[in-house]
Amino acid sequence: MRRGVSGFIREPRTITLIILVVISLAAISTLGIPQGLDLKGGSIIQIQLEKPVDSATMNTITSVLDKRLNIFGVKDVKVRASGNQNIIIEIAGVKPEEVAKIVGSPGKFEAKIDNKTVLTGADIVSVQSPIIRGNQWEVPFRISTDSAKRFAEAAEGKAGAPVDMYLDDRLITSPEISPDVAAGKPVTDVAITGAESTRESAELKAKEVETLLKSGSLPVKVKIVGVSSVSAELGGEFAKGALIAGLLAIIAIIIILVARYRTPILVLPIFFTTLAELILILGVAAIIRWNIDLAAIAGILAAIGTGVDDQIIITDEVLGEEKVKRRRRRFRIREAFFIIFASAGTLIAAMLPLAYVGFARGATGIGMLAGFAFTTVLGVLIGVFITRPVYAKFMEYIIK
Template sequence: MNRKVSKFLKDYQVILLILLVAGSITAISTLGIQQGLDLRGGSLIQIQLEKPVDSATMNTVTSVLDKRLNIFGVKDVKVRASGDQNVIVEIAGVQPDQVSRIVGTPGKFEAKIGNETVLTGEDIVSVQAPIITDTQWEVPFKLSTSGAQKFAEAARGKAGQPVNMYLDDRLITSPEISAEVATGRPTTDVMITGAENSRAEAEAQAKEIETLLKSGALPVKVRIVGVSSVSAELGDQFVRGALIAGLLAILAIVAILIIHYRTPILVLPIFFTALAEVILTLGVAAVIRWNIDLAAIAGILAVIGTGVDDQIIITDEVLAGDGRRTRRKFRIKDAFFIIFASAGTLIAAMLPLAYVGFSRGATGIGLLAGFAFTTVMGVLIGVFITRPVYAKFIEIFNVGRR
């Protein structure tokens, strides 16, 4: 027995599996597992563009929205296109009222003297941090040389006249043209000012304006058509439910295997093989920052099911042989022919779901894409890493011969 154990542990496939499992545990413990919206809680905002757009315009829209949310300080945000006229924004850990105005406004900046537009968002070079004094706020920004020159020419000789500054056609402030600016001397330093009822309101308003000025305007008008939120408590219930379902599934599998093979010791390698597949799948998810949500958990459970099924095929093929080593090898090859054919069929069935989900990005389809991607990833890990190791175990130990 000791010689068999030594032979098994020295096999390169076994060594590779041990190293990969150790690396996955390290990745999970250091990088953590990215939890999806339905587990961690947060908000889902559905945005509709005023008209269908091409892929380049849609990429601009999603890029601007993602930049806005990052500037605003929102973490764990995912912005994705849904068709050619809708955008889905998923924000973990943040309630929708905090960001709805940020993602639902075009961000168009204009400064007018009278009815003449003298500045636009394209003239802004950089935006500085807001200055808060009690309930008053200031958002300084710098103009380009051409923008400063254009503003100076428009303000020449108009001392005391207001400069109406609009954000999305909403009047924000109307500072008067100073005597110095009215001389026509260009200045690149400008600011938007305002006052609110409290310091908290002033900070929120200044941060919103800073974000919109920094991120730039969206190329099309947008409107929010749906807002939903998931509480963290509900996410905890989902996790507990998934763990209970997984535990019940494992107990059912163990009972069936014991009844079928009448050899309890055979359950252990099957259990540890399935556990290794789960660890490796979660390790890959941690490295690539793949969200683990309910759909992904369903994919992991599906992988466990297909893995146990494949291990039963390997075991039955070996036990059906006459016990000779060469015969066992042929039986294992026959088993892997079935396993590869089954895996190929499953992957072929999952790929359309993954493709549609990634390319379209709709909420429901996106869940199917998460399920499909996790299932395919787990099946590939099992077919090429864990199930060959289980086959090596059965070949060397030939456990459960009757």
Template sequence: MKVEEAGKRLLRSWRINVLLALLVISLLAVMNIIPVNPDKSIGFGNGLDFGMDFAGGIQIQLKLERPLDRNTLDLEKSILLSRLNALGLKDVKVMAWGDQYILVELSKASPSEIKRIENILKKSAKFEQRIDGELVAKGDEIQVNSDPRKSFVSPQGSERGYYWQIGIKLTGDAPARFGKVAYGKFFGRDNPLNRPVDLFIDRPENTTIIMSVSTYEILKEMKGSGQGDPLYAGNTAIEIIENRSRIPVLVYDGNLSSLLMKLDLYRSKGFFRVIIADSKKLVPEKVRGAIEEKGFITERKERGNMSYEDWIRSLTGLKSSLRLNFNTGGRPVYDALITGRAPTYEEAKEEFKMHRIWLGSGNLPARAYIVSKLEVPPSLGEKFLKEAFLIGVFALLTVALIVFLRYKAAVIVLPIIFTGLSEIFLILGFAAIISWELDLAAIAGIITAVGTGVDDQIVITDETLRREKSRRLIPIAERIKRAFFIIFTAAATTIATMLPVFTIQNLKGFAFTTIVGVLIGVLITRPTYAKIIE
């Protein structure tokens, strides 16, 4: 009878009712009955967002070409995030590490998405338009034309592939510069002598190209017919590199000392990068090592299986060469086109989309290089999640056993276990509602918060059940009040400790779930447990 009366009193307690209501809401959110994840069906856990540890994904580490100050680094991060978001990717994280490294994380990434991400990250996307090597427009002077008729992918292919174009507006000094530089370069409509307007993306700046004598001789003789050729336009391959791309070429003939002397002359003019455009057999690694000892930044770009045309484009960053089709008369030009072709319609659409993203997001302050890549397959992530769940169950059972051995009374053990489970579901429900991504660190935080909760409940239980002489006349409410003084002090200490941890990117999940768990405990579950014990 006393048990029934106690149960009725508990059900009339507003604290108990608030806890039960919050539990129901949390369960509905975790199961996605409250549609916190509209793209998922109803099911246990479908309302939660899991990080790379559990859902699988990729982490890419980027090294910037030079250290950046905090403001410039924030700009670099925001541009990268803008580009990745423009791809329609979900849950992308872009994090700075030091002053020269950036980490990019994406959960649930498919192989095709990973490839697209790498393509986006590899490019600074510095746009330039040049005519015969003279600059006519650069990135911050080029904007996408809002007229949809100017930008499209042709669904009709030809033997040269599928055509796409993006209409652009020239701003700043570019219109006047374009009109002036292009004047005298137009010789009549569809005339093969019309000069090309070369579009470069990430044209190597402050860079010298080194190649062997044999490769240089081949490129020096390689010349297009000029009859509408989209690349050569009557120039030789070497002229495309040196004149139209404005990248000097040095020939390695076996004389290393002479080569180093020439490089020193170029360095005095600001050239500190070197592209070795040949195999290790023709330009050995010892040559590269000697160049790097001089303080140059080097990379090797040999032709391999590429055609000469694709190789030249790779060396120079040249993307398209659209012929002039009108006479500027020296007057400003405000509208232009960026064009391209791809072997398939799908590839053409992808190129079109990438170029629009690059044009719309701005130039990166510093070029980024991929230095490492970590992929977690979804199957491995599921294994991590299962093991984390088993660890949690084991921890809860262990706590139940120890509490039972301590008090030897199920009437005390069951409320402690119920309160611990309640805290877990309330933390998960809160994470689901605010779409917080759960990773291994967050799960560790949940376990920590629940462990802290059990400690607090033991303090409350001991204070309530103590029966020493000096305390017999002290009311239960007063004993619980004393217990809560200890609990609130411990909670404040824990939260103060976690706040600095929250600033560490890889430990944010741990700090978040620990703080949320502690707050839920001191505001909701601990007072409710105290009411049950009372």
């Protein structure tokens, strides 16, 4: 028996599995397992464009919104298109009202003299960090040299006249034209200023203006049509419930296996193989930063259930001909794998439409189907190509 176990451990497939499990455990411990909104809390904001757009314009819009949220300081955010007129934004750990103005604003900047536009957002080269003095705020920015010359030409001879600065057609500030600029001297350093009721409000407003100036304007108008939130406490309850469901599933599996085979030498390998599949799935999720939510947990349970079924098929096929010759035993294992591959192919074929609809349409409910489908397919592929062959090889050594 010891020779059989040592020979099994030296098998290339076994060594590969051990290495992958170690890598997965390292990825989980260092990178952590990304959690979806329904586990750690957060918000979902649904945005509608004023009209349908093509794929290039949609990519521009999602890129600008993603950039805005990152500049604003939102750490865990996911922006995805939903069709050709809607966008879904998932934000973890942030209240929706804190970012609603950021994602719902076109971000169009204009500076006007005598109601004539002399500067736009395209003229901005860089934006500096906001300056807060009490409840007063200031956002300095720099314009290009050509823009500064054009601005000086428009301001020539108009010392003391206001420069009306608009953001999304709302007047933000109206600084006066300095004598130097009115004399035709180009100035590249400009600033938007304002005042709020409190220092906290001033900081938030300055951050909003900085974010909009840095990210640029959206090519079409947008509006927020839906906001939903999941509290961190409720997410914790979901996670606790999912953990309990997983433990109950494991206990049920062990009871069924013990009742069927009545020997630890057959039950424990199935359990450890299932545990290895779970570690590999979570390891892949940690590496590719795939969020584990309730739908993904359901997919993991489905994949693990399929894996246990496959291992039972292998075990029964091998034990059914325990006394046959080696050639016949390998033939029965091939028969078992034919059934396993056929079952895996059928399951993957059933999951692909869900994944396609979820990724292509991207709506909130449909997106959960994509998470379920992706995790299920991932678990099945890991089982079919990694863990099931190792388990079959283990059964050969057990019979020998």
